[in-house]
Amino acid sequence: MPKLFLVLTILIIGGAFVAAAAQTTHTIVYDGIATEVSVAAGAPNELWITTSDLTRATRFAIKPQGVCRDELCFPLPKNRKSEFISRKGETTWFNLTEFARLIKQPFVTDQKNGVWYFGSRAAEQNQYLASLEAPNFTLPDLSGKVHSLSDFQGKKVLLVTWASW
């Protein structure tokens, strides 16, 4: 009986080790918010995360019509679905970097620290060029009170930047 227990223990620890080796914890910064996620081992420039982490870190979710967040949906190219979604056992993995390339969203990684930073989509960034509407932002003053540019509608705004450096 003790022998069997030992063998089982080694098997369980061994199994956990294999699982741990296949996944590591990385940080995704999306919309300026950092979230820790489990990352599947693979090519260094590809970020595969679970679909639950996808929603937790980005608020995007996989739906029949595509990868969606609120009203915004990006259909995945039908003949390339395996480049974005991969099912292994009970877990569905999603390639967030390939998705960023698809939607023209810049990203950068720091492999040493396991951090992935995703920026604004080109379409989002360039939106104001057509409307000429000043891009809105919300930032704190020295007391910590937050102000949005949109709070000043109805008044002229002279926006002037400066810095201590």
Added chain:
Amino acid sequence: MAQDTGGAKDAGQWITAAKPEYTVLIDEKQIVTQKYGMVNVPTGVWIDERGRIVRPNEVAFIDDRFKSFTNMDSAPYIEAIRDWVKNGSKSAFVLSESELKARLKPQRDERARADVEFALGEYLYKAGKSADAIPHFKEAQRLDPDNWNYKRQAWALSDAERDYGTNFRKEVQKLNGKPYYEPHKLPEKKKN
């Protein structure tokens, strides 16, 4: 609008000393620099009552304290602001839609990549990994070489001579008198 990675710690003393009667915000992630595609401080943007840009990014010295260094007289810009306040959309300094569209350009891919490199550098810096931040700041500077915000902020976060082999004054001297900012394009004559 303070563009300072150090936030209130770095910008606070200047705000307190200025005793402002206007709103002063602190932007420690260079959000406004990114959203508006800015490359320098001070940069001014005029926004009308409907929230529309009527003059986009331009150099905006509002006094002459740096005149000996910048060779820029602040008076024409101040006069232009006063004219806009008085005359609103009829001011000669308010740009037409076609003039605005000629000045505003879609973001270049290199700038978009520079923005994320810089943002990742800031993230690492704030996470206490200042040495790991430097390669990302350098990459942002390489991708967007005319962006003085990304140069000067990164240099200010470390020993610029040691980590970047340069500093602001040296880089300005290299320009041999050419300004480090794009000069104003204010109209010569007013229409009213």
